Amino acid sequence: MTSPIVETPIVETSRLINYNVEEIRQDFPVLSQQIYGKPLTFLDSAASAQKPQVVLDAIQHYYAREYANIHRGVYYLSQVGTQKYEDARVKLQKFINARSPKEIIFVRGATEAINLVAQTYGRKFLKAGDEIILSRMEHHSNIVPWQILRDEKDLVLTVSPIDDKGNFLFGDYEKLLSERVKLVAITQISNALGTITPIRDIITAAHKVGAKVLVDGCQAVPHMRVDVQAMDADFYVFSGHKIYGPTGVGILYGREELLNAMPPYQGGGDMINSVTFAKTTYNDLPHKFEAGTPHIAGGIGLGVALDYVDGLGFDNIARHEQQILDYALNRICEVKGVNLIGRADHMAGIISFTMDLAHPHDIGTILDQDGIAIRTGHHCAQPVMDFFDIPSTARLSLGLYNTEQDIDRFIDGLHKVNRIFS
Numbered sequence: 001m002t003s004p005i006v007e008t009p010i011v012e013t014s015r016l017i018n019y020n021v022e023e024i025r026q027d028f029p030v031l032s033q034q035i036y037g038k039p040l041t042f043l044d045s046a047a048s049a050q051k052p053q054v055v056l057d058a059i060q061h062y063y064a065r066e067y068a069n070i071h072r073g074v075y076y077l078s079q080v081g082t083q084k085y086e087d088a089r090v091k092l093q094k095f096i097n098a099r100s101p102k103e104i105i106f107v108r109g110a111t112e113a114i115n116l117v118a119q120t121y122g123r124k125f126l127k128a129g130d131e132i133i134l135s136r137m138e139h140h141s142n143i144v145p146w147q148i149l150r151d152e153k154d155l156v157l158t159v160s161p162i163d164d165k166g167n168f169l170f171g172d173y174e175k176l177l178s179e180r181v182k183l184v185a186i187t188q189i190s191n192a193l194g195t196i197t198p199i200r201d202i203i204t205a206a207h208k209v210g211a212k213v214l215v216d217g218c219q220a221v222p223h224m225r226v227d228v229q230a231m232d233a234d235f236y237v238f239s240g241h242k243i244y245g246p247t248g249v250g251i252l253y254g255r256e257e258l259l260n261a262m263p264p265y266q267g268g269g270d271m272i273n274s275v276t277f278a279k280t281t282y283n284d285l286p287h288k289f290e291a292g293t294p295h296i297a298g299g300i301g302l303g304v305a306l307d308y309v310d311g312l313g314f315d316n317i318a319r320h321e322q323q324i325l326d327y328a329l330n331r332i333c334e335v336k337g338v339n340l341i342g343r344a345d346h347m348a349g350i351i352s353f354t355m356d357l358a359h360p361h362d363i364g365t366i367l368d369q370d371g372i373a374i375r376t377g378h379h380c381a382q383p384v385m386d387f388f389d390i391p392s393t394a395r396l397s398l399g400l401y402n403t404e405q406d407i408d409r410f411i412d413g414l415h416k417v418n419r420i421f422s
């Protein structure tokens with residue numbers, strides 16, 4: 001394989017020392033826009049994060065100058081594309097510290113990754129009466145695929161509880177574990193509440209009874225260094241678009257021996273060794289699970305997004321986001337009639353809340369008039385809304401580019417909501 005001619009953009013490492021958020025914001029063209037004549041205040045990164053210019057450039061460059069289908073081309077462009085796509089896989093491997101790039105399966109996103117595990121691992125290895133443990137805080141995409149499988153195979157789904165602050169109740173979880181439990185599928189950070197779960201302990205306890213663990217890492221990877229070997233995860237999934245990469249691409253990490261034992265998910269090109277009408281043999285990992293032409297530009301763009309985040313440094317990002325979160329938590333308490341939903345002992349940069357006077361939808365609409373983007377609704381986590389006995393919340397979520405000024409505008413918006421509804 002020839003090496004690629006075009007270098008992928010590199011983020012200057014000088015920023016490692018000095019986290020200059022104003023300078024970092026310049027990397028995100030969307031943030032300099034006006035919405036209804038007001039500066040954009042983007043506080044919805046948990047739904048999807050904005051993209052830095054380096055990611056946009058990498059995608060544009062690939063389509064403009066290097067585009068061709070990958071993996072079987074003998075000619076120059078195909079080889080350059082293949083190399084870049086496979087380089088991105090290696091970046092992902094290093095990013096989460098997998099043992100081998102074969103353990104990194106490119107998928108459409110976390111949703112597809114979880115469905116893949118349910119429909120391959122679950123179908124082959126789980127049988128009637130086996131139990132799967134989920135938490136009360138799961139995103140619908142870590143609930144519904146297991147329900148489909150449960151109904152097909154007569155499995156038992158067990159829900160591990162939380163307390164009224166949104167803490168994962170580890171003691172209760174341990175009591176649910178038994179020889180019947182074959183799989184635990186749990187989020188590392190709740191997208192609805194911001195709760196950080198004790199994932200390392202959850203996995204250790206599951207392994208003691210012989211259960212495998214799938215970790216939903218969607219909300220964790222943008223905020224903290226993830227090490228799948230240190231946490232000892234069997235499967236780990238996340239979407240590229242929440243970590244400043246493109247939509248339509250994400251990752252399933254699986255232990256090599258598990259992935260090897262699983263049947264293929266979809267059939268098609270790229271996932272085969274040889275095909276006759278009598279018999280088809282499957283390709284090796286990771287290609288066995290990657291049927292069809294992949295999202296080549298997406299994979300390459302995601303690799304560049306990881307470079308970008310690594311260039312800033314997780315220590316710096318986490319410190320900055322914690323500072324903004326603390327500031328937001330302090331300031332939101334000034335606003336009359338605000339109820340925080342979920343105040344777990346360990347929380348990431350997500351604040352879910354309701355207001356006495358206004359429905360979440362109205363809060364979102366009023367803030368929008370001032371260019372402030374927050375999410376309102378059930379956040380694809382209806383079971384946790386039921387637990388708090390509410391249909392929906394308003395939710396602020398932070399990215400690496402948010403500032404105290406964003407929070408000030410948001411707080412002004414909440415005061416305005418109170419003025420309108422009082």
Ligand SMILES: *Cc1c(COP(=O)(O)O)cnc(C)c1O
Pocket residue numbers: 046047108109110111112139141142187189190191216218219239242
């Ligand atoms: C966003 C999210 C998902 C689903 O991700 P998609 O990109 O929609 O596939 C799953 N779990 C959590 C915790 C999420 O935040």
